[in-house]
Amino acid sequence: MFDVIIYAILIYVLTYVILFVFFDGDLETVFYEKFGKPIGHLRGKVVFVTGASSGIGEYTAVALAKYGVKLVLTARRKEELERVKKQCIEASKNQLSQNDVLVIPMDITDLSLHRKNWDYAVRHFGKVDILFNNAGRSQRALFETIDMGVDRQMFELNTFSVINLTRIAVNYFNSVGGGQVAVVSSLAGVIGVPFSSTYDATKHAVHGYYNALRAEKIGRGLSVSIVCPGPTSTNFLSESFTNTVGQKYGKSVQSTDRRLTAERCGHMCGIVLANKIRESWIALPPLIFFTYFAVYCPVFYNFILKTVGPERLFKARDSQELTLEEAYPSKRR
Template sequence: MLFTIIGVGVFAYGIIYTILVCLADCDLQLAFFERFGKKIRNLKGKVVFITGASSGIGEGTALALAKNGVKLVLAARRLAELERVKQKCLEISNGLLTSEDVLILQMDMLDIKSHQKYFDLAVQHFGNVDILFNNAGRSQRATWENIELDIHKQLFELNVFSVVNLTSIAVRYFNSKGSGHVAVTSSLAGVVGVPFSGSYTGSKHAIHGFFNSLRTEKTGKNLTVSIICPGPVFTNFLSESFTETVGKKYGISAKPTDRRLTMERCGELCAITLANQLDESWMALFPLIPFTYTAVYFPLIFKTTLKIVGVNTLFKLRDSSDIQLMTEAKKN
């Protein structure tokens, strides 16, 4: 009788868990903390340094934080876009922030030697930095065997080495003050090996290696490390993607009919991750979250399913288009 009750309980738990995974636009830990955890407003008065803040996920996160009175360092290359985002942050804050509470830094992540200078400017302006959110980066669409070696190098320079360098500067600063929080935008491509993005997927897996190693090394030392893994989001990320050829962008924009998280929703989920100091968060529309759970926890089922549905289906889940469109884009 006891084993029957246990069996029914486990079965019911599995059914409920599966339903929740299919309904949520993020992993269940993040969904739980969104409802029952710390609110974004708990970060009010803190200073968050965001790279890649001029658009996309960086902009969405900045807006979610500004709405709750979080002071911001907005860093990116495009000064005019940074000014635009700053103005939006001030407006959405409803008086919680003044112009002095949002610092703009026209910063190129690939200019490694300038990182210390810009981080010091942020500390000098606010007297403190509480969270570094590494968000700058680019994606890729390419056929694996045709990717030029210099593309691998360029993608790793931006997505990995520049991020690691700025994080090292922040960690040394946080060590000196006794606490801190570093976060990074990875991708579901850093959790699952996705097709037609070899360099990008490799760079995101490298990010997981670096940041998971950092978290383990600093256990018990008041340093929080968060890895944020979005799926498709409505940004200019796709059109700006690397291809397999140096100097050539993908050039295909997301369509309004695509199944993607909005920039605002993704930014809100990122802000919730920061407020609750979560180790890792996944966020995407159905069916990518259950797809990722299956890939991670049931690899045999995932492998079998992928053989049945084909790699083109996986590509469509990501880009809402087929491989033929990618092939035509590379010819143009």
């Protein structure tokens, strides 16, 4: 009997390990992509997308529009939102008209705008079915050099704005008998990734809020999803915070970087929404494998960190050409 249990565990672990080497998502997500509900299951629903003017938000909006999902697109840059709106209408191949994609420019860190804009979307469509919290910015900085002002600004954007909008959405969903909230976190919200400690913390905090919300609402008509992408080709790197208030990292993603395309990530986000997946990890191999071991075998992760060294991990994450000296223009170690 003992042998059978050991063999069963070994087969389970081996299956996970082997499959992680081939897929760009965790097994649940990949399973739902192949055998679950297609994105078209959401046709006719209204999805409120934050950070829709570029990157993962833009491509999630397009992935949804292809199947006739109605959209609220928000971010700060109105002209970029209008561009994405046009792209969504084209991608929908006549399923969506001008009225089915609503552009709402807003700075998400101005919490006083959230209720007004949520209510505006509800009035426009008569309902909102899903909140997809995606707006956010990363960071490249050495822990001990970071100004507390940066920590505060990053928590305002990546955590508090998400939570405030989610509370408004949950209250609305309570009043209409159900709904769905999702947030784009990161693999850096699952494990500690070097040289972006504030970013890691803002995303870990979101996991705390969302996991608690799910526990409160389980079986009560609210679905709660967390999407955790790994490195993806977007404007993310250049827009990243550093250690200094008001400074942007400014380095662009290199064409040689091994990153998931924003299009693929957007499609997978659509799968997460259609199938109400609890937590989804999306990244090129072998990052899911690596994250899995970091979570379930922390000793292994420490060993890798020690052997490879944080500097080399940093270079592997962004680009081979970058050095730490380049990364911290204003404050050196």
